[in-house]
Amino acid sequence: MTATATIYLNACSHGLPDRACAEAIARQARNSLGRRDEEVTLRENARRACAAFLNSAAPSLAMGNGTFQLRASAMDRLPPRSGRILVAEHEWGDNVRWLRRLSAKSGMTIDVIRGKRGAPPDVSAWAARMDEDVRALCLPLVTSIDGLCYPAQEIASIARPKDALVVLDVAQALGRVSIVPDDMNCDVVVGTARKWLRAPRQTAMMWLSTRAERMLGCDARTLEPFDLNLALLAGLSRALELSSDVITIADRVSQLDNQLRDGLNGAKMIKLSSVGYVGTVTCLVRAAAKPVLEKKLRAEGIIVKWCDAEWDEPLANHGKSSERLRMSPHIYNSPADIESAVNAICTA
Structure with missing residues (x-):
């Protein structure tokens, strides 16, 4: 047969x-001596590579093991206050399940924004639900199942309370859509690198706006996990070069x-x-x-x-x-x- x-x-x-990505991982795994200076240099090189890919500044970037971990680390810092979270009907399931847990813990309610079935996402539907009670807006840039493209910049440009963060999931967009967070009016932009960037699993990145950092009380790097795998970071840096x-x-x-x-x-x-x-x-x-x-x-x-x-x-x-x-x-x-x-x- x-x-x-x-x-x-x-x-x-x-x-x-790509094979070059796998080679970078293997090379780092073979040569790593576990020195602190080496770890710092590799982290900073990977962070600069992420920032360059997003045409942003390195201090605004955090790297992580996955989008779920990064997203949760940011939203867990929202100041405790009741209110509503506007959520796209096409939000990824893991995000929805986590938001439900956040709702149960914080008292914030989930308000699902729906459109006509089969039609493009409607900006006016978001505008109609906006008021001073809104704490956050959560939406994908590109949806998982059908690949619908959300008009994220237009939605994020709707007048909203000064403390309402726009949280954008770019997991299905990073690497096949040109993304410049500074121009998108969003506050938290999170994406995995293992899909269209073809980076190793357990690599992801998150960008925070100045307003998000002020509201959350920390910069992006504060939310970065301590135990990032150095070999995977080497693979991420190489994948970003290949996907530029x-x-x-x-x-x-x-x-x-x-x-x-x-x-x-x-x-x-x-x-x-x-x-x-x-x-x-x-x-x-x-x-x-x-x-x-x-x-x-x-x-x-x-x-x-x-x-x-x-x-x-x-x-x-x-x-x-x-x-x-x-x-x-x-x-x-x-x-x-x-x-x-x-x-x-x-x-x-």
Whole structure:
């Protein structure tokens, strides 16, 4: 029996690291002597690399083991006061579950901002719910399941109380969207590096505005965990170097995205979901057809993501009649990979 080569179409979950990134990790792991001066230098180099990627200042940046840890470390410092947190219906599930715990502890209530199903996020829906009782706004820049792009800068520009922070999740955007936090009117910008930046797992970054630092009573680096892995930081720095040309990467991914959409248009077993941001191709699959399609893709060595809508985006109304198959190519994929995926789906 001939082994099937793996075709990896799941960058939205974890982008495959470049060999140079793995080599940087291995080199640091071999050479590390655990000296304090070495740790400080490596941390500062990685922080400068993060800051340069975001066109920001290094003191505004914190690195962490994941977005959840960084985000929680910031929001836990909100001054204790009742009020409302405006939350996007497409907010990532782990964020929602943590906000529910924060609500139970602090007395703040969660106010979900919904739009019309299948329509782009509506800025006016956020403006209509704004008042002096709002403590924070939480939203993604690009959503996980369908790749919807939120107009974050416009939402963050709505007049709001002076102590209301805008917390932006860029986990699905960092590395495929040009992000300049200083220009976005947001206060806390958090993203993982393991997806579109193709950095190692357990690497993430958070940017804080001057206003956020004043409200939280600390600078970004205060929120950075002490036990960051030096080898992973070396890998992060190398991944940022390789991902510096976001526009060229986005153009390459766009070509693969278009090929995938064109090939699947009209396929019998699936229906393409609303067009998301470049790189996220989501298909609606009848529940009865999922086992057949899942078996076919597995046999062909094609790795995709079957989304659990109730877990991934528990506040959104995705409906229960269909399963969601998400494919997300990256620059390591080829047109032949896309053709194989299209053929597998169309012939299942």
